[in-house]
Amino acid sequence: MSLSPARVLAALNAVRPPDQASPVMGKAVVIGGSIAGMLAARVLSDYAESVVVIDRDDLQATGGRPGVPQGTQLHALLPGGFLQLEQLFPGFREQALAQGAIEAPPAARRNYLDGRLKVVVPDDADSLAGSRPLLESLIRQQVLRLPNVKTVTARATGLVFDGPVASGVRCDVGGSPGVEHADLVVDAMGRSSRLSDWLAEAGWERPALRRMTVHLNYATALFRRDEADPEHTVVLALHSPTTSVDVAGAAFFAIEDGRWMAMMAGYGEHRPGRTAEDFVRRLREQFPPEFATVADSEILGDVQTYRHADSRRRDFHAVTRLPGGLVSVGDAVASFNPVYGQGITAAALHAACLAHYLRPGPDLGLPAHHFFALQKIVVDAAWSISTSADLALPHVDGPYPRGYRLSSWVSRQIVAATVTDVTTARRFNDVVSMRKHPSSLVTPRVILGALRANRRAR
Ligand SMILES: Cc1cc2nc3c(=O)[nH]c(=O)nc-3n(C[C@H](O)[C@H](O)[C@H](O)COP(=O)(O)OP(=O)(O)OC[C@H]3O[C@@H](n4cnc5c(N)ncnc54)[C@H](O)[C@@H]3O)c2cc1C
Numbered sequence: 001m002s003l004s005p006a007r008v009l010a011a012l013n014a015v016r017p018p019d020q021a022s023p024v025m026g027k028a029v030v031i032g033g034s035i036a037g038m039l040a041a042r043v044l045s046d047y048a049e050s051v052v053v054i055d056r057d058d059l060q061a062t063g064g065r066p067g068v069p070q071g072t073q074l075h076a077l078l079p080g081g082f083l084q085l086e087q088l089f090p091g092f093r094e095q096a097l098a099q100g101a102i103e104a105p106p107a108a109r110r111n112y113l114d115g116r117l118k119v120v121v122p123d124d125a126d127s128l129a130g131s132r133p134l135l136e137s138l139i140r141q142q143v144l145r146l147p148n149v150k151t152v153t154a155r156a157t158g159l160v161f162d163g164p165v166a167s168g169v170r171c172d173v174g175g176s177p178g179v180e181h182a183d184l185v186v187d188a189m190g191r192s193s194r195l196s197d198w199l200a201e202a203g204w205e206r207p208a209l210r211r212m213t214v215h216l217n218y219a220t221a222l223f224r225r226d227e228a229d230p231e232h233t234v235v236l237a238l239h240s241p242t243t244s245v246d247v248a249g250a251a252f253f254a255i256e257d258g259r260w261m262a263m264m265a266g267y268g269e270h271r272p273g274r275t276a277e278d279f280v281r282r283l284r285e286q287f288p289p290e291f292a293t294v295a296d297s298e299i300l301g302d303v304q305t306y307r308h309a310d311s312r313r314r315d316f317h318a319v320t321r322l323p324g325g326l327v328s329v330g331d332a333v334a335s336f337n338p339v340y341g342q343g344i345t346a347a348a349l350h351a352a353c354l355a356h357y358l359r360p361g362p363d364l365g366l367p368a369h370h371f372f373a374l375q376k377i378v379v380d381a382a383w384s385i386s387t388s389a390d391l392a393l394p395h396v397d398g399p400y401p402r403g404y405r406l407s408s409w410v411s412r413q414i415v416a417a418t419v420t421d422v423t424t425a426r427r428f429n430d431v432v433s434m435r436k437h438p439s440s441l442v443t444p445r446v447i448l449g450a451l452r453a454n455r456r457a458r
Pocket of ligand 1: 034036057067077154155189308332338340342344
């Protein structure tokens with residue numbers, strides 16, 4: 001009997017590393033040493049004798065790097081992702097705090113919807129705030145401490161095949177060609193991954209690419225933070241598509257080195273705050289008063305902008321002709337509208353899929369259909385959360401899933417109820433944070449609870 005997607009997601013959230021390493025392969029090669037690649041490498045260290053992580057950037061260097069252009073933008077670590085990181089790396093919280101990350105328990109987080117403060121969910125999970133380079137380097141440090149993981153600075157240029165199996169990665173190492181042989185190749189090259197091209201060039205099937213155009217404009221700026229222990233460390237404010245405000249949302253987080261990081265996002269022609277002056281003015285005028293406190297602080301450096309054209313997913317689960325010894329993880333498989341902050345948490349769940357797949361010792365010579373079937377459940381869950389909200393935007397024109405009118409009415413009721421009703425807000429947070437499956441919201445109890453809460457609020 002096959003398990004429901006809700007049960008599979010619950011099982012993936014509960015995956016723990018084994019007490020002892022139990023290798024099922026000699027060498028695994030991960031292409032891409034960002035967050036998804038490092039989380040995959042952490043799991044592989046339990047199931048491979050050695051793990052090589054290839055990245056075109058020097059991963060020993062500190063700070064931002066060209067391979068992750070989104071690195072200057074604000075990144076939220078959802079409570080679900082934080083729980084995953086603590087499972088994979090015992091002591092993660094303490095090390096993160098020691099390196100400057102800021103605690104973000106429920107009472108320190110504030111959420112506004114259309115200017116109304118949402119109820120605080122008392123026993124919701126903790127999280128942390130920090131810059132993206134800090135979060136990434138914390139994960140990297142934990143992984144590179146493992147004795148059987150090493151990194152190679154090289155640009156991957158293709159795959160090597162041995163009959164029906166991917167058996168290695170071609171690389172350009174400082175201008176010289178090379179090959180890293182592997183029993184398992186993991187693509188973690190991010191949303192611009194070239195794996196589909198490499199498969200097609202070698203005569204394999206290319207996974208279907210699905211896109212939803214969102215035309216999101218992001219802008220992030222840093223401000224000096226004088227308060228060492230601010231009461232609220234993570235503050236978010238979203239505007240519904242029906243409001244007349246041209247900025248769709250803003251957030252500010254306390255981050256390391258005594259700074260605030262503030263972000264604003266807009267869609268289509270709305271490009272929020274490209275100059276410091278404009279950024280600060282909008283923070284003050286279009287958001288709740290606590291945003292003005294940040295706007296009144298000294299701005300540090302320039303406003304960094306980023307344009308995100310679309311959410312996209314590659315349907316590896318539907319490919320029938322796939323070589324063995326190959327999987328793909330992270331943004332390379334699915335990258336979503338970043339406003340919902342799902343990327344790191346989804347990557348952690350992809351790593352859990354890998355652990356689930358490798359634990360029974362699969363035949364790596366065969367296509368990893370089981371892995372991709374598990375991963376589809378994670379991708380579907382994240383995709384439905386982000387795309388159902390995006391379809392409500394006036395400039396997004398589909399594709400609409402079946403039953404969209406009803407499902408969008410239901411989600412509007414639930415989102416509205418999160419402002420005043422603790423029970424609905426807790427259920428909603430569990431889903432947004434990917435600890436529970438979206439189907440857990442589509443029950444008569446939840447919907448009636450939301451309707452009653454909205455009636456009371458009126
Ligand atoms: C503006 C923006 C804001 C975001 N905000 C959030 C947020 O708030 N919360 C959240 O959880 N997520 C957020 N995300 C998503 C998050 O950045 C990603 O999900 C996360 O980084 C995991 O991505 P990844 O590791 O799969 O790929 P990436 O981080 O894109 O990394 C890909 C890696 O592959 C390497 N690479 C690529 N090609 C090659 C090659 N040929 N050879 C060698 N190396 C190669 C690159 O150098 C890079 O290191 C945001 C994204 C954007 C764009």
